[in-house]
Amino acid sequence: MKKLSRWFGKNLIRIYMVLGFTYLFIPILYTIVFSFNDYIKSNLVWRGFTWHNWQTPCGVPNICSDLGNSLKIGLIATFVATILGTLIAFALGRYAFKGRPAVNTLIFLPMASPELVLGASLLTIFINLGFNLGFWTIVIAHVMFCISFVVVTVKARIASLDPRLEQAAMDLYANERETFRRITFPLVAPGIAGAALLAFSLSFDDFIITNFNSGTVETFPLFVYHNAERGLPAQANVIGSSMFLIALIIVLAGQIVSRKRKIA
Amino acid sequence: MNATVASPVKKPRSRKIAMPYLLLLPGMLWLITFFLIPILTLVKTSVNMDLANYDPTTGATGSFWGNFWYAFRTHEAPFARSFIYALAATLIALCIAYPLAYGIAFKAGRWKNVLLVLVVAPFFTSFILRTIAWKQILGQQGPVFRLLLDLHLVTYQSHITASAGAVIAGLSYNFLPFMTLPLYSSLERIDPRTLEASGDLYANAFTTFRKVTLPLSLPGVVAGTLLTFIPAAGDYVNAEILGNPSTTMIGNVINAQFLRTSNYTLAAALSFVFMVIIIAIVLFYISRAGTEELV
Structure with a gap:
């Protein structure tokens, strides 16, 4: 009886997981299916299968230049936020210093503030300072909201390190710099990579803050929003689907490579 | 020095x-x-002008409390809706995300990293695109509505979207990754041996969960619910795409005041009141949950 209930318990979680992921992926599956729709004007009703949208992903005005903006902004914001956030994470994770509560608060507050307030307050200051809204104001905003997430992710990784590894390196006459370069940093690196991935996905997907600070520059989420009322072209589905598939392939490839390396 | x-x-x-x-x-x-x-x-x-008795000829500035009180009192309904919808969406997301995170932490084996990335992967299709997809899936021309129509559970006059339920569903869907990731990271830190020990001491699966797993994962529950509740309360996209005029949330009001009406004073006052309420809720919640360090 106990065995039976335990077996059921184990599989209950598996069933839940399948249902949870199904729920997560229903709208994505829908997006992928309708990227093959032979649509006219609005992509609402299934009218038959076609390769046409995938052959002409840039066949709608602005869509590919907007995607380019999103990718460029995402890469720059990720690069800057990852560096700034990692430095803060090391300060918090490796040093004792005065003013730690103030730093913790300043890291926590942007995550506790609704995006709307972040976007609106940045807009007020850009207007007051006479900044031209556009590409760089979006980058500034994205770096700002990504930093906290990078700090939290990298700090968790630093906290999970076994301090004995660093002590062992010191015992073997490695100086501080060598220990950092050959032990600490390689161990923290996966955390930094994870933080960068998270920062990029947050930046790439952001709509609310971007909408406030974009001026006339359009990113891919803004393109989708602006065209939703007139009827979204299936090319938007093509781009959404392919970004999703590309991200998935990169991660799976990375997983396979790292597993091979472990075996070798 | x-x-x-x-x-x-x-x-x-x-x-x-x-x-x-x-x-x-x-x-x-x-x-x-x-x-x-x-x-x-x-x-x-937010105090650029007096909101309650605006007089353009004098251009008098408002008082802090006067303006904040005015902003709050004139928008009680959207404020209330935002917090109720966000609370409902957070509870639903918690129920869906907890087993998901638990499964990834304890049952996924070598697929752990892949499943974790799958949780974040929806971000790459764009939040707006996914919300529009939900609108079409649940809409009158979508598969769900057609099926219910065939089963005679709905009529042509009824609708699933353009309702409070659809807004809540959209919110709980869109912020699910923010709930799942912190839950996972707190569950993953639990030593499986503590669970075995609990079993050895004749606790059944349910007691083990209630007395060991759940208390140990509490920091993740706190972080996850906050990371879901806060953006959900401030969101306006779900209410705009999946709602109707009577599901207007405070985000819709603030957004419209900023970007359409250009009443910056009112928009700023509303944003500030909203932020203060959020931070008050967060601080109260953290003090009740008893977690010291969140970041």
């Missing part, structure tokens, strides 16, 4: 004292310039 720090003999030590500040400096400067100062500017903007 004292003598010991400046003396050349103690130089390595002085570098060590300065090091954390040097590491903090660029990031903190960024957050002060583009987060803290803008928030303070927003507060200043």
Whole structure:
């Protein structure tokens, strides 16, 4: 009886997981299916299968230049936020210093503030300072909201390190710099990579803050929003689907490579 | 800046004292310039004029409390809706995400990393695109509605979207990754041996969960619910795409005041009141949940 209930318990979680992921992926599956729709004007009703949208992903005005903006902004914001956030994470994770509560608060507050307030307050200051809204104001905003997430992710990784590894390196006459370069940093690196991935996905997907600070520059989420009322072209589905598939392939490839390396 | 720090003999030590500040400096400067100062500017903007008795001829500025009270009182319904919808969406997301995170932490084996990335992967299709997809899936021309129509559970006059339920469903869907990731990271830290020990002491699966797993995962529950509740309360996209005029949330009002009506004073006052309520809820919640460090 106990065995039976335990077996059921184990599989209950598996069933839940399948249902949870199904729920997560229903709208994505829908997006992928309708990227093959032979649509006219609005992509609402299934009218038959076609390769046409995938052959002409840039066949709608602005869509590919907007995607380019999103990718460029995402890469720059990720690069800057990852560096700034990692430095803060090391300060918090490796040093004792005065003013730690103030730093913790300043890291926590942007995550506790609704995006709307972040976007609106940045807009007020850009207007007051006479900044031209556009590409760089979006980058500034994205770096700002990504930093906290990078700090939290990298700090968790630093906290999970076994301090004995660093002590062992010191015992073997490695100086501080060598220990950092050959032990600490390689161990923290996966955390930094994870933080960068998270920062990029947050930046790439952001709509609310971007909408406030974009001026006339359009990113891919803004393109989708602006065209939703007139009827979204299936090319938007093509781009959404392919970004999703590309991200998935990169991660799976990375997983396979790292597993091979472990075996070798 | 004292003598010991400046003396050349103690130089390595002085570098060590300065090091954390040097590491903090660029990031903190960024957050002060583009987060803290803008928030303070927003507060200043919120008293640019007297909201309650606006007189363009005198151009009198408003008082802090007067304007905030006015902003709150004239928008009680959207404020209330935002918090109720966000609370409902957070509870639903918790129920869906907890087993998901639990499964990834304990049952996924070597697929752990792949499944974790799958949780974040929806971000790449764009939040707006997914919300529009839900609107079409649940809409009158979508498969769900057609099926219910065939089963005679709905009529042509009824609708699933353009309702409070659809907005809540959309919110709980869209912020699911923010719930799942912190839950996973707190569950993953639990030593499986503590669960075995509980079983050895004749606790059944349910008791083990209630007395061991759940309390140990509480920091993840706190972080996850906050990371879901806060953006959900401030969201306006779900209410705009999946709602109707009577599901207007505070985000819709603030957005419209900023970007359409251009009433910056009212928009800023509303944003500030909203932020204060959120932070009050967060602080109360953290003090009740008893977690010390969130970041």
